[in-house]
Amino acid sequence: MANIFEFDSTVEYLIGPSYEDLRVKGWPLMDIRYPVFITAAYLLGIPLLMRMMRDREPFQLKGVAAVHNAVLFFLSLYMAVETLRQAYRNFGWSERFTLWCNPNDPSPFSDRSGSAYGLARILWIHYVSKAYEFGDTVIMILKKNNRQVSFLHVYHHATTFFPVWFLVVKYGPGGEAYYCCFLNSFIHVLMYGYYFFAGMGIKLSIIKRHITQAQMLQFLTFIGQSCYGLFVRDCYRPRLSYWLLLVQCVIFFALFTHFYLTNYTKKPKRSKAE
Numbered sequence: 001m002a003n004i005f006e007f008d009s010t011v012e013y014l015i016g017p018s019y020e021d022l023r024v025k026g027w028p029l030m031d032i033r034y035p036v037f038i039t040a041a042y043l044l045g046i047p048l049l050m051r052m053m054r055d056r057e058p059f060q061l062k063g064v065a066a067v068h069n070a071v072l073f074f075l076s077l078y079m080a081v082e083t084l085r086q087a088y089r090n091f092g093w094s095e096r097f098t099l100w101c102n103p104n105d106p107s108p109f110s111d112r113s114g115s116a117y118g119l120a121r122i123l124w125i126h127y128v129s130k131a132y133e134f135g136d137t138v139i140m141i142l143k144k145n146n147r148q149v150s151f152l153h154v155y156h157h158a159t160t161f162f163p164v165w166f167l168v169v170k171y172g173p174g175g176e177a178y179y180c181c182f183l184n185s186f187i188h189v190l191m192y193g194y195y196f197f198a199g200m201g202i203k204l205s206i207i208k209r210h211i212t213q214a215q216m217l218q219f220l221t222f223i224g225q226s227c228y229g230l231f232v233r234d235c236y237r238p239r240l241s242y243w244l245l246l247v248q249c250v251i252f253f254a255l256f257t258h259f260y261l262t263n264y265t266k267k268p269k270r271s272k273a274e
Contacts, residue, residue, distance in 0.1 A: 023120045035162040049141045058144035069196040076188035086119040087178040101235035102175045119174045126181045127169045130161040152255045167241050209264045219253040
């Protein structure tokens with residue numbers, strides 16, 4: 001327990017207390033223990049649940065999966081629309097709007113009616129939704145679709161929850177952070193819409209590869225955003241956050257590219273001589 005608090009103090013020392021946004025201090029799940037313990041429980045729970053299901057018949061969870069995917073579809077749609085709406089309000093006070101490198105609204109932290117509070121709130125909802133997405137893995141294991149619980153799947157889920165807490169909510173839930181939340185939510189509208197229809201027996205295989213392409217493009221734009229904040233302009237956020245975003249998205253892009261090449265590119269047919 002002490003080590004976790006020491007880590008939190010070290011992070012605050014490296015970044016500087018001036019970057020911590022007081023709007024979210026005291027909000028549910030904002031203590032560092034929550035993202036750490038929830039992520040640890042997710043990683044430890046996967047092998048335990050697989051072992052529990054080893055000698056059992058798979059659960060028939062068509063209805064549960066449909067509800068789960070529908071919830072994430074509509075939640076993602078809400079987050080995408082609301083993030084854009086709050087970003088528009090947030091940048092209304094500024095002289096101009098840019099795709100990247102937008103400062104936070106300077107309104108008082110105590111002003112809950114201001115645009116800064118609204119954007120912080122929707123970014124916090126985005127953070128909490130990442131914990132609910134762990135349910136994807138639980139449903140897969142209970143249905144004994146263990147092949148889907150790949151390294152890419154687990155890594156993607158496990159390494160998203162904590163970084164969203166750190167990069168998006170705790171240190172700057174506004175301004176620049178809107179971009180990641182909007183684009184990721186938009187991609188998830190497509191993804192969970194596809195999962196919903198596929199689970200109901202409506203095959204949309206032609207769309208599947210394009211969703212993966214959209215995810216790869218998403219990571220490329222995040223790489224561009226982080227490089228812009230690191231090497232082009234001072235974008236009002238701690239440089240450490242841009243470095244972490246850059247490293248994370250390079251890894252994601254590499255993993256998704258490997259997945260795409262493995263699953264969606266035609267392998268050359270062997271000749272008869274072989």
